[in-house]
Amino acid sequence: MPEQMATQQNSRETLSFYVAGFVLLVVLPLLNVLPGEDSWLYLSDFRLNQFGKFLCFAILALGLDLIWGYCGVLSMGQGVFFGFGAYCMGMYLALQIGKESVYGSELPDFMVWTQVKELPLFWYPFKSFAGALFGGILVPVLFATIFGFLAFRSRIKGVYFAIITQALAFAAWLVFNRNETRLGGTNGLTDFKQLLGYRLSDPSTQRALYIITVLALGATYLFCRWIVASRAGKVLIAIRDSESRVTFSGYTPWMFKLFVFVVAAGLAGLSGMLYVPQVGIITPAQIGVLPSLEVVIWVAVGGRGTLIGAILGAVAVNYGRSVLTNYFPEAWPFILGGLFVVVVTMFPDGLLGMIRKLTDRKKTPTPLIKAEGSTAA
Amino acid sequence: MGLDRFSRYVIAFVLLTILPIGLLSTSAPAADAVSSTASESVPPANPIEQALIDIKGDDAALRSQAAAWLIEKGDASLIPKLDEIRAEADRAVRQAIKPVIDLLKNHANLTSEQADTRRSAAADLVGTGRPEAITWLEAAAVKEQVWWVKYTMEESAQLIQLRSDDHAVKLAAIKKLGELRSQNGLSALKDVVEAGTQSGATEQQRVLADSAQASIGQIDSWSWWAGSIETLFRGISLSSILLIMSLGLAIVFGLMGVINMAHGELMMVGAYATFITQQAFIAWFSPEHFDWYFPVALPVAFLSAALFGLVLEATVIRFLYGRLLETLLATWGVSLILMQAARVYFGDLTAVIAPQALRGGAQVMVGVYLPYNRIFIIILSIVCVLGIYFLLFRSNLGVRVRSVTQNRNMSACLGIPTRKVDSYTFAFASGLAGIAGWALTMVGNVDPGLGQNYIVDAFMVVVTGGVGKLAGTIWASLGIGGLNKLIEPVSGAVYGKVFILVGVILFLQWRPQGLFAAKGRNADA
Numbered sequence: 045m046p047e048q049m050a051t052q053q054n055s056r057e058t059l060s061f062y063v064a065g066f067v068l069l070v071v072l073p074l075l076n077v078l079p080g081e082d083s084w085l086y087l088s089d090f091r092l093n094q095f096g097k098f099l100c101f102a103i104l105a106l107g108l109d110l111i112w113g114y115c116g117v118l119s120m121g122q123g124v125f126f127g128f129g130a131y132c133m134g135m136y137l138a139l140q141i142g143k144e145s146v147y148g149s150e151l152p153d154f155m156v157w158t159q160v161k162e163l164p165l166f167w168y169p170f171k172s173f174a175g176a177l178f179g180g181i182l183v184p185v186l187f188a189t190i191f192g193f194l195a196f197r198s199r200i201k202g203v204y205f206a207i208i209t210q211a212l213a214f215a216a217w218l219v220f221n222r223n224e225t226r227l228g229g230t231n232g233l234t235d236f237k238q239l240l241g242y243r244l245s246d247p248s249t250q251r252a253l254y255i256i257t258v259l260a261l262g263a264t265y266l267f268c269r270w271i272v273a274s275r276a277g278k279v280l281i282a283i284r285d286s287e288s289r290v291t292f293s294g295y296t297p298w299m300f301k302l303f304v305f306v307v308a309a310g311l312a313g314l315s316g317m318l319y320v321p322q323v324g325i326i327t328p329a330q331i332g333v334l335p336s337l338e339v340v341i342w343v344a345v346g347g348r349g350t351l352i353g354a355i356l357g358a359v360a361v362n363y364g365r366s367v368l369t370n371y372f373p374e375a376w377p378f379i380l381g382g383l384f385v386v387v388v389t390m391f392p393d394g395l396l397g398m399i400r401k402l403t404d405r406k407k408t409p410t411p412l413i414k415a416e417g418s419t420a421a
Numbered sequence: 422m423g424l425d426r427f428s429r430y431v432i433a434f435v436l437l438t439i440l441p442i443g444l445l446s447t448s449a450p451a452a453d454a455v456s457s458t459a460s461e462s463v464p465p466a467n468p469i470e471q472a473l474i475d476i477k478g479d480d481a482a483l484r485s486q487a488a489a490w491l492i493e494k495g496d497a498s499l500i501p502k503l504d505e506i507r508a509e510a511d512r513a514v515r516q517a518i519k520p521v522i523d524l525l526k527n528h529a530n531l532t533s534e535q536a537d538t539r540r541s542a543a544a545d546l547v548g549t550g551r552p553e554a555i556t557w558l559e560a561a562a563v564k565e566q567v568w569w570v571k572y573t574m575e576e577s578a579q580l581i582q583l584r585s586d587d588h589a590v591k592l593a594a595i596k597k598l599g600e601l602r603s604q605n606g607l608s609a610l611k612d613v614v615e616a617g618t619q620s621g622a623t624e625q626q627r628v629l630a631d632s633a634q635a636s637i638g639q640i641d642s643w644s645w646w647a648g649s650i651e652t653l654f655r656g657i658s659l660s661s662i663l664l665i666m667s668l669g670l671a672i673v674f675g676l677m678g679v680i681n682m683a684h685g686e687l688m689m690v691g692a693y694a695t696f697i698t699q700q701a702f703i704a705w706f707s708p709e710h711f712d713w714y715f716p717v718a719l720p721v722a723f724l725s726a727a728l729f730g731l732v733l734e735a736t737v738i739r740f741l742y743g744r745l746l747e748t749l750l751a752t753w754g755v756s757l758i759l760m761q762a763a764r765v766y767f768g769d770l771t772a773v774i775a776p777q778a779l780r781g782g783a784q785v786m787v788g789v790y791l792p793y794n795r796i797f798i799i800i801l802s803i804v805c806v807l808g809i810y811f812l813l814f815r816s817n818l819g820v821r822v823r824s825v826t827q828n829r830n831m832s833a834c835l836g837i838p839t840r841k842v843d844s845y846t847f848a849f850a851s852g853l854a855g856i857a858g859w860a861l862t863m864v865g866n867v868d869p870g871l872g873q874n875y876i877v878d879a880f881m882v883v884v885t886g887g888v889g890k891l892a893g894t895i896w897a898s899l900g901i902g903g904l905n906k907l908i909e910p911v912s913g914a915v916y917g918k919v920f921i922l923v924g925v926i927l928f929l930q931w932r933p934q935g936l937f938a939a940k941g942r943n944a945d946a
Binding site: 118191194195197198199200202203204206207208210211212214215218219221222333337340341344374377378380381382383384385388389392 | 680737740741745746747749750751753754755756757758760761762765873877880881884915916918919922925926927929930931933
């Protein structure tokens with residue numbers, strides 16, 4: 045019986061994967077290109093670009109869902125890894141500006157203001173696109189490996205880990221804000237012109253970036269599903285539900301945690317790399333404590349412990365934000381805070397849990413997350 | 422019996438700490454009241470009038486002669502007249518009058534009622550370099566009762582003497598400056614050394630250079646000590662701020678298993694309560710009672726924060742007991758709401774004016790200056806720790822709280838109303854946050870981001886200290902605060918914070934459960 049339900053659920057997920065993939069990959073770009081500007085079907089360049097941004101966030105949310113939803117380790121520092129990826133790509137783009145910059149110097153503008161005469165050494169790898177791609181994944185992965193090794197090996201868990209990662213986000217924010225780190229200080233990196241010779245202001249470039257983002261999200265989803273379905277994924281869920289029992293069964297939980305933490309960091313880096321060319325700016329404000337926590341709320345709203353939920357949550361919350369900040373700019377923090385409270389106290393399974401409850405009413409309800417107490421440990 | 426004795430200790434302690442402050446504040450004005458000397462024999466009207474006319478004249482020599490005469494014989498009563506002349510005179514005359522006015526003003530200020538005015542007058546007189554000032558300073562120093570003002574007067578007199586041409590006077594001044602450990606004399610002494618070590622230096626200059634070198638050595642070793650003491654004080658001061666913030670956090674974290682991310686915003690509530698109290702005093706009471714707003718704000722801050730805590734517990738937290746990560750997220754949401762509410766309602770920046778008694782500071786020794794507001798916070802944190810200790814370990818409520826912490830079900834079976842204990846404990850911890858916010862208005866602005874600035878540090882303290890141990894929180898805040906101030910001068914504030922984070926992570930390698938880990942069956946809960 046449970047076996048059957050699992051396959052049923054799986055086939056439904058596969059179906060929705062194809063449908064969503066078709067809509068995102070084919071329908072939306074076509075709606076952008078084909079209908080005239082006044083047609084009601086027309087999707088403006090701005091909207092498409094915005095959607096691409098949400099999908100980047102979905103990749104970030106998938107990473108957090110792996111570590112939090114499946115492994116029960118709450119990382120409140122995902123914004124830092126996102127920032128590493130974003131800054132790596134941002135440095136490449138900043139160097140691509142070249143002579144087009146305001147001061148006509150080969151160096152990025154902020155270096156001209158801050159009287160930096162030569163390109164700092166750590167910028168050199170980012171002169172090439174391959175270097176930026178490589179760095180955007182490698183830097184967060186390496187950093188997460190060191191940080192995670194220290195944290196998990198000494199069995200820092202639960203809230204302790206959450207607080208330490210929050211402090212990490214705070215510290216990273218402080219450091220990125222400094223001018224002497226040569227990363228643009230508070231203003232960050234911006235005013236990008238071109239990527240691999242394509243103009244970033246060109247709608248077709250943005251469309252291509254959107255399609256790449258969709259493909260990356262699809263690949264990430266399949267990758268995460270593969271991890272979750274594998275034997276290691278089972279161990280992850282077991283760690284979430286009872287870490288001590290996993291230990292007593294002869295596994296080494298911290299290795300699994302480290303693995304999934306590193307994967308999540310890599311995904312955050314990927315998401316950051318896709319984010320920068322589409323949004324055109326990266327500043328320390330996007331990697332601090334609050335942005336890192338917003339990732340948590342996306343996953344919580346969508347439904348943690350389900351991959352679809354993470355994607356859904358990221359897109360829904362961000363869409364809601366873009367609509368609401370338009371009409372009531374001051375209300376957004378209230379709504380975000382309210383979401384935290386309401387989702388955590390009343391809907392621990394999030395949107396997807398609610399949908400499932402409604403559709404599965406005839407069958408016995410299956411809570412996504414069982415023992416609440418043990419996740420907290 | 423034990424309780425009795427304890428409360429006696431507390432009273433004795435409070436008296437011992439509070440009384441000297443009271444005495445200080447009452448004795449200060451008494452010391453300030455140096456009898457202002459009546460102006461000496463009033464010179465005949467004629468020469469002064471004459472000088473006032475001369476100084477306006479075109480002849481430069483006559484002008485400077487008049488100025489010198491005015492400086493020697495004049496007093497503060499001439500300043501309005503001189504100001505009048507200066508207002509309508511040309512540039513050369515203004516230049517001649519300016520030093521006269523400065524000198525006369527500072528001379529008059531040497532006998533001012535305010536100790537600070539006397540001190541700054543003494544310090545300003547150095548800049549004029551007039552030999553007359555030496556006698557004034559020496560005369561004032563003899564009568565002076567506040568040691569720090571007296572010190573400045575002596576130092577200034579020696580600094581002026583250092584500029585004299587007489588070798589013996591110079592040598593004496595150099596020696597005396599070394600004995601005084603004069604921080605301000607350092608650059609002048611260095612000049613002397615430089616002059617003496619040049620190739621064309623005379624024998625006399627070399628002698629001066631040698632003794633100046635010795636004086637510099639004296640000053641440097643002294644200022645190293647003074648610097649260490651100040652660093653220590655700053656460390657303790659930061660520690661006490663951290664402690665006062667972390668206490669409430671540690672209580673709800675350790676005793677109730679709740680991570681209260683809104684703790685910072687409860688501090689903000691306390692700070693805004695203080696601000697509102699201040700505004701109420703400005704609006705409704707006369708200015709001479711203004712300083713009373715601060716003591717009145719203490720219960721206001723405590724109660725308003727406690728009320729917020731009570732509501733927070735009843736509406737959100739009670740659904741989440743035993744689910745640590747969930748409490749963290751939900752309270753974070755609450756903190757966002759409170760922060761935005763403050764931003765919408767109060768705007769971005771408001772400040773509380775410190776009451777008179779907490780302004781300024783005490784100059785304990787040369788080079789060591791301790792601001793009163795910092796001392797106040799240190800004392801407050803000690804009082805808070807004692808209060809919590811008393812409440813948790815010496816009162817009925819404390820016994821209940823601790824028993825609920827140890828075994829909730831068993832306590833309920835024994836008739837302890839666990840729900841009530843929960844909400845009272847939470848309200849009390851929130852009230853502590855309110856007190857922290859009240860105290861923080863003395864060291865910074867009141868703004869909606871107040872809580873956010875400190876919350877990460879406070880959590881570091883709780884994590885390092887270990888859950889549920891008061892001693893752990895105290896030691897951890899001392900350690901983190903002290904380390905922070907020790908690193909800061911070397912690395913700057915930002916990297917100091919980064920180092921602390923790295924330090925905490927490395928520390929947790931060694932002690933994953935913090936300094937004072939919970940032992941036994943509860944350890945992994």
